[in-house]
């Protein structure tokens with residue numbers, strides 16, 4: 001019997017549930033930022049992949065900072081790490 005490699009199950013594949021054809025995010029220029037809504041009181045941004053909500057205050061089940069594109073689309077830490085190679089993102093420094 002062939003040995004299964006436990007490491008392989010952690011590899012992100014094209015069938016990951018978070019992938020919904022976000023081709024518009026390919027090779028985007030990203031910046032790491034503390035979340036801030038475009039307008040005061042309109043906090044309804046979420047991660048483009050896993051839909052975790054972004055909030056400017058500490059709220060359970062939400063995140064306070066992440067990677068943002070030039071047109072203010074947000075990607076959380078976890079998804080950035082999971083998909084950075086697949087999407088070839090460029091990080092602004």
Ligand SMILES: [Zn+2]
Pocket residue numbers: 047048049050051052075076077078079080
């Ligand atoms: Zn995410």
